[in-house]
Amino acid sequence: MTTPASHVPALxxxxxxxxxxLAGSPVVRSVRIAGSRARGRPTSPDSDWDILVYVEEVPSEAELRRLLPALPSGSEPVELVTANLGHPFQESEFSVPVSPRIDVCLRPLANLEAERERADRGAFLVHSYPKIHSGVPSYILLSEAALSVSVHGEVGRPPCPVALRDSAAAWWRGRAACCLLLATDHVxxxxxxxxLGHVLAxxxxxxxxxxxxxxYWYPITKRLLDEPGALPDGARRGLEDLSAGLMTTASVDRIAxxxxxxxxDGLEWLAQGRHMGVE
Incomplete structure (x- = not known):
């Protein structure tokens, strides 16, 4: 399976x-369209526009306001918010409140390059993130770059290294087995x-x-389970039929x-002591 091609949408x-x-800033290396717009599959005509900006350093809020075009009265962008400061998954975001809304995420270029090096070693970390039940792997930075489409500058389309492919697949399967083991314990x-939470994990x-x-680089979003090949058909049907009131050890065994x-196998995965990823 290959990573799907991105599409240059009409802006x-x-x-x-x-x-x-944004492209006018000397600290900006690349401006890219991301999300469903880049994949040619917006959920609706009103879907947000997601813009990734790779920067040598994060501009100040005042500098960002200078770079942005004049907006209609009452449509000032919200203040710049930086999350996970100093962390590999650092992101600085703001929104331009027009319709459809424009969401801008500033990514430090150094973090992308560090993740390339980590992935070449087959290493990654998993970060707690509210949007995704299982957490977000640090290689999301590479996935974003591969799936987004450039409208200014370039950062390259990272390949998925064999070392990462092998280590991450084994780690996630071990975690899945561990979650099912814990589901049985809960029942x-x-x-x-x-x-039920462990079965979903x-x-x-x-x-x-x-x-x-x-x-396969894939979008790590709420649509994860809808990606082609993400789940066996039998497991998908079992999950769709499942409710907390019907949860039994037999139902967990059947889904397993x-x-x-x-x-x-989850016991062996736990014994490895690498619950936050592979280093």
Whole structure:
């Protein structure tokens, strides 16, 4: 399986103005369209525009406001918010409140380059992130660059290294097995709601394993389980039919079988002590 090609979408005038304004900064290496627009599959005509900006350093809020075009009265961009400061998954974001909304994410170029080096070694970390049940792997930085489309400058389209493909697929499968083991433990303790959470974590972990194992950069979003080949058909049907009230050890075992996973393998994965990724 290969990473799907990105598409250069037609940019509305206000999006083009934002792109051109940001491209005027000397610290900006590349401005790219990301998300569903880049993949040619916006969920609706009103889907947000996601813009990735790779920077040598994050501009100040005042500098950003200078770079942006004049906006209609009452449409000032929100203040710049930087999350995970100093972390490999650092992101600085702001929105331009027009319709459809334009979301801009500033990515330090040094973090992208560091992740390339890490991936070449087959290493990655997994970060807690509210949007994704199983957490976000640090190689999302490479996935973003590969799936986005450049409208100014270039950072290259990173390949998926074989070392990362092998290590990440094995790690995610181990985590999926561990989640199913924990689901069974919860059911036996009479805590079926907690068991459901672990089954869902197993599903998203298996999706990561199956996709990265094919050398496939994929969007790490709420649509993860809808990616082609993310789950076996039997496992998908079992999850769709599942409810917390019907959770039993037999249902967990059946889903494990559909996922071709042995929950007991989760014990071996735990014993490796690499719960946050591979270094």
């Amino acid at each position: 509305p005038p206000v999006v083009r103005q934002v792109v051109d304004g 036996r303790a009479g805590e079926t709601i907690g068991a 197993a599903a998203t972990s298996l999706a990561h394993a199956r996709l990265i194992g094919r050398g 079988g559909d996922m071709a996973l042995d929950p007991e």
